[in-house]
Amino acid sequence: AQTVTQSQPEMSVQEAETVTLSCTYDTSENNYYLFWYKQPPSRQMILVIRQEAYKQQNATENRFSVNFQKAAKSFSLKISDSQLGDTAMYFCAFMISGAGSYQLTFGKGTKLSVIP
Amino acid sequence: EAGVTQFPSHSVIEKGQTVTLRCDPISGHDNLYWYRRVMGKEIKFLLHFVKESKQDESGMPNNRFLAERTGGTYSTLKVQPAELEDSGVYFCASSQGQGLSTDTQYFGPGTRLTVL
Numbered sequence: 001a002q003t004v005t006q007s008q009p010e011m012s013v014q015e016a017e018t019v020t021l022s023c024t025y026d027t028s029e030n031n032y033y034l035f036w037y038k039q040p041p042s043r044q045m046i047l048v049i050r051q052e053a054y055k056q057q058n059a060t061e062n063r064f065s066v067n068f069q070k071a072a073k074s075f076s077l078k079i080s081d082s083q084l085g086d087t088a089m090y091f092c093a094f095m096i097s098g099a100g101s102y103q104l105t106f107g108k109g110t111k112l113s114v115i116p
Numbered sequence: 117e118a119g120v121t122q123f124p125s126h127s128v129i130e131k132g133q134t135v136t137l138r139c140d141p142i143s144g145h146d147n148l149y150w151y152r153r154v155m156g157k158e159i160k161f162l163l164h165f166v167k168e169s170k171q172d173e174s175g176m177p178n179n180r181f182l183a184e185r186t187g188g189t190y191s192t193l194k195v196q197p198a199e200l201e202d203s204g205v206y207f208c209a210s211s212q213g214q215g216l217s218t219d220t221q222y223f224g225p226g227t228r229l230t231v232l
Contacts, residue, residue, distance in 0.1 A: 100172070102164065103172060105161070
């Protein structure tokens with residue numbers, strides 16, 4: 001079974017600063033995908049960024065980037081130039097590739113507060 | 117284009133009663149997923165529909181939960197009879213269904229179920 005661990009229940013960052021959210025996972029699979037989802041207060045969860053395990057290059061999406069360390073089973077999210085709208089719960093998630101069912105396995109989440 | 121919608125947004129029922137949650141996926145999305153987040157724990161997968169068929173129901177906790185997707189459009193999740201431990205937020209997600217695990221899952225706002 002796959003597990004995803006987010007060791008930081010809550011974090012805060014000053015506006016315009018950089019913050020890194022940590023995520024580790026455990027799996028015996030070799031082909032999989034990793035995701036970061038964001039759920040702003042009272043709003044729907046949306047996909048922030050996705051990483052294919054077979055790709056060595058770290059994914060980036062504007063101010064969001066990941067540090068994917070496959071051997072260490074680590075998948076951290078870096079948010080640069082933090083904005084007030086980044087305040088949200090952030091969930092790290094895992095999906096096995098090619099399993100037929102595309103179920104996501106989530107961590108418990110990290111609550112990020114961006115302080116003006 | 118409308119996103120994934122869920123109804124009701126909040127439901128409070130007594131232990132032993134029945135509740136039915138509804139999810140309307142994004143139009144044209146063949147894949148529909150149900151997840152649940154119990155307070156303080158991870159978001160857990162419940163099941164996955166491809167059109168009207170159950171592709172994976174390995175996450176369904178017990179036979180008090182019944183999910184349907186007649187006609188391959190909206191889905192319902194019925195809990196009968198509800199127990200205290202069923203309290204939580206029930207999320208629905210949908211994806212296009214190209215047969216790719218890279219399909220993004222779009223989440224609804226969730227239904228908060230409280231069993232008293």
